[in-house]
Amino acid sequence: MTEAPQAGQLTFIAPRRAKPQRHLADLTMAERRAAVVELGEKAFRADQLSRHYFGKLTESADQMTDLPAASRSVLAQLMPDLLSPVREITCDNGTTRKTLWKLFDGSLVESVLMRYPDRATICVSSQAGCGMNCPFCATGQAGLTRNMSTAEIVGQVVAAARTLARGEVPGGPGRINNIVFMGMGEPMANYKAVIGAVHRMVDPSPDGLGISARGVTVSTVGLVPAIAKLANEGLPVTLAVSLHAPDDELRDTLVPINTRWQVAEVLDAAWAYAAKTKRRVSIEYALIKDINDQEWRADLLGRLLKNKLVHVNLIPLNPTPGSKWTASRPEDERAFVHRLEHHGVPVTVRDTRGREIDGACGQLAAANPTA
Ligand code: SAH
Numbered sequence: 001m002t003e004a005p006q007a008g009q010l011t012f013i014a015p016r017r018a019k020p021q022r023h024l025a026d027l028t029m030a031e032r033r034a035a036v037v038e039l040g041e042k043a044f045r046a047d048q049l050s051r052h053y054f055g056k057l058t059e060s061a062d063q064m065t066d067l068p069a070a071s072r073s074v075l076a077q078l079m080p081d082l083l084s085p086v087r088e089i090t091c092d093n094g095t096t097r098k099t100l101w102k103l104f105d106g107s108l109v110e111s112v113l114m115r116y117p118d119r120a121t122i123c124v125s126s127q128a129g130c131g132m133n134c135p136f137c138a139t140g141q142a143g144l145t146r147n148m149s150t151a152e153i154v155g156q157v158v159a160a161a162r163t164l165a166r167g168e169v170p171g172g173p174g175r176i177n178n179i180v181f182m183g184m185g186e187p188m189a190n191y192k193a194v195i196g197a198v199h200r201m202v203d204p205s206p207d208g209l210g211i212s213a214r215g216v217t218v219s220t221v222g223l224v225p226a227i228a229k230l231a232n233e234g235l236p237v238t239l240a241v242s243l244h245a246p247d248d249e250l251r252d253t254l255v256p257i258n259t260r261w262q263v264a265e266v267l268d269a270a271w272a273y274a275a276k277t278k279r280r281v282s283i284e285y286a287l288i289k290d291i292n293d294q295e296w297r298a299d300l301l302g303r304l305l306k307n308k309l310v311h312v313n314l315i316p317l318n319p320t321p322g323s324k325w326t327a328s329r330p331e332d333e334r335a336f337v338h339r340l341e342h343h344g345v346p347v348t349v350r351d352t353r354g355r356e357i358d359g360a361c362g363q364l365a366a367a368n369p370t371a
Contacts, residue, residue, distance in 0.1 A: 018104075018105065020080075020082055020103065020104050020105075020148075020149045020151065020152055021082065021104065022035070022078070022080075022151075023079065023080055023082055023149070023155075024046075024049055024050065024053060024079060025053065025054075025151035025154040025155065025158075026149060026150045026151045026196065027078075028199070028207070029046065029050065029206075032046035032049070032050060033046040033047075035078060036078070039074050039075070039077060039078075041071055041074055041075065045067070045071055048064070049061075049064070049075050049078060049079070050207065051206040052064050053158070054158075054200070054205055054206060054207070054208055054209050055205045055206055057161055057162045057165055059162065060076070060079065061073070061076035061079050062076070082103065082104065082149070082151055083102075083103065083152060083155045083156065083159065084101065084102045085099055085100070085159075086100045086102045086108065087100040089359070091355075091356050091359070092353060092354070093170060094170045095114065095116075095169060095170055096113070096115075096359060097112070097113045097163070097169065098110055098111070098113075098354060098358070098364075099113075100366060101156070103128065103152060107128035107129075107145050107146060109125040109127075109148065109152075109183070109184050109366060110125060110183060110364040110366055111123060111125060111159075111160065112183065112359045112364070113160045113164075114353050115164070115170070115174065117171075119177040119178060120160075120169070120174055120175065120177055121176075121177065121178040121179070121180060122156065122157055122160040122176055122178070122179050124153055124156045124157060124181060125148065125153070125156065125364065126147075126148055126153055126183070126184070126185040126186070126190050126193070126194050126197075127144060127145075127146065127148055127184060127185025127186065127187075127189065127190050128144075128145035128146050128147075128148060128184065128185070129142050129143050129144045129145040129146075129184065129185070130143075130144055130184060130185050130186055131143065131144035131189060132189070132221050132256065132257055133256050134221070134244075134254060134255050134256065135256075136254065136286060136323065136325055137320070138358075138363050138364060138365035139185070139364055139365055139366075141320065141365070142365060142366075147185075147190040148193060149193055150193045150194075150196035150197045150200065153193060153194065153197035154200045154201065154209075156183075157176060157201060157211075158209070160176060161175060161176050161209065164176060176209075176211060177211070177212075177215050178215040178216070178217070179201055179211060179216045180216075180217040180219065180240075181217065181219050182217070182219045182240070183364050184364045186220065187218050187219065187220060188218070188220040188221075188226035188227065189223060189226075194218065195230075198213075198216060198218070198233075198235055198237060199235070201216055202216060202237075213235050213236045213237050216237040216238065217237065217239075217240050217282065218230065218237050218238070218239055219240035219241075219282075219284065220242065221242050221255050221257050222241055222242070222255070222257065222258070222261055222269070223261065224261040224266060224269045227239065227266075227269040228273075230273065231272060231273045231276040231277060232276070236277045236278070236279055237277075237279070238279055238280070238281075238282060239273050239274075239277075239279065239281050239282070240281070240283075240284050240313070241266060241267075241270050241281060241283055241284065242255060242284040243263070243266070243267075243285055244285055244286055244288075244292060245263075245292050245297070246297055246300040246304055247263065247300060248262045248263050250291070250292055250297075251263055254291075254292065263304070267304060267305075270283075270310075271309075274308070274310070275309075278309075279309075280309045280310060280311050281308075281309060281310050281311070282310075282311050282312075283301075283305065283312045283313065284313050284315060285301070285312060285314050285315065286314075286315045286316075286317045287314050287316055287327060287328040287332070287333055287336060288325045288326070288327070288328065289317070289325065289326050289327060289328045289329060289332070291325060293328040293333070294332075295335050295336070295339055298336040298339030298340055299339050299343075301339075301340065301345075302339055302340050303343065305345045306343045306344060306345060307344070310345065310346070311346045311347070311348070312340055312345055312346065313347075313348060313349075313350050314337065314347060314348070314349045314350065315349075315350045315352075316333065316350075316352055318355060318363050320363065333349065337349065
């Protein structure tokens with residue numbers, strides 16, 4: 001409990017930080033109607049506005065020419081520009097695109113769009129920075145700046161959807177199939193905004209983008225209470241758990257929050273999630289040379305995951321600048337895969353798209369845009 005400060009005592013009052021402006025994507029449909037009415041417009045304008053933003057991907061209110069000009073300028077207040085592109089870098093012949101965004105307060109975040117022959121995936125950030133401090137992750141090194149708002153998170157998806165719809169990515173006009181919360185930040189540490197964002201992603205038009213919840217993956221270090229809560233949201237998204245080690249001794253160092261919620265507890269939460277949602281849980285495991293890639297660790301992992309509704313994603317470590325760690329030797333990676341297969345555990349090795357633009361897993365650090 002907090003006590004009233006006494007005279008002469010130093011008080012630590014958190015500085016009041018301005019929040020990002022309210023955007024229609026922060027709001028449920030009912031809240032949008034109320035907001036529109038508050039602005040002096042008819043409630044049905046909220047539906048029109050939503051159809052434009054989520055359905056037609058209209059960029060600004062003045063392009064909504066089916067609405068009266070007077071309404072457009074009022075409704076524009078619910079569509080503030082929250083994300084300004086600072087820099088865009090592409091590789092893989094333009095099919096991988098990393099965008100650096102500046103938020104209203106100068107915070108920098110990144111998203112990565114990856115187009116494959118049969119689908120397109122957007123990797124979004126949920127926080128500016130991250131407070132989880134995993135030593136192998138570029139974002140973790142910089143610490144947490146702040147949580148992103150629901151509309152800031154959704155805005156990354158809408159921007160990517162526009163890029164695809166306009167045919168700006170090789171392969172012709174396309175759409176987003178998958179969304180992964182694997183950019184900057186720990187989504188389960190920004191729970192409320194992330195759940196709001198997932199709703200905007202999966203709710204059918206005009207409430208949201210109408211993307212299949214099966215195509216949405218929330219990746220977490222393993223915040224157990226939040227995983228339990230997510231299981232009860234009725235949103236069948238894929239849960240990915242960043243395990244990286246099967247034993248607490250090593251995981252305490254690779255994923256420091258493990259000292260709070262240990263491997264057994266995290267996996268129990270994952271199995272409860274799988275039971276409740278009937279969704280296969282992804283286990284993320286960055287293979288780090290001579291650190292977590294020993295065959296005995298693969299065996300231990302295999303025993304923990306055996307006969308569960310699970311899939312292991314092995315990620316060759318993307319070394320961050322100045323890191324003493326590097327990716328496993330190919331023969332160790334192969335042996336690791338074989339040990340897991342021996343236990344009957346489904347496993348794949350993730351491709352490392354976007355490496356040369358620092359857009360690959362764990363490399364998003366919002367480096368100085370002028371660098
Ligand atoms: N905070 C969330 C999302 C992080 S990014 C989480 O931890 O799950 C998504 C994945 O990339 C996580 O599994 C993360 O551990 C992994 N990752 C981070 N840095 C990496 C690196 N340098 N190389 C490979 N994978 C990395």
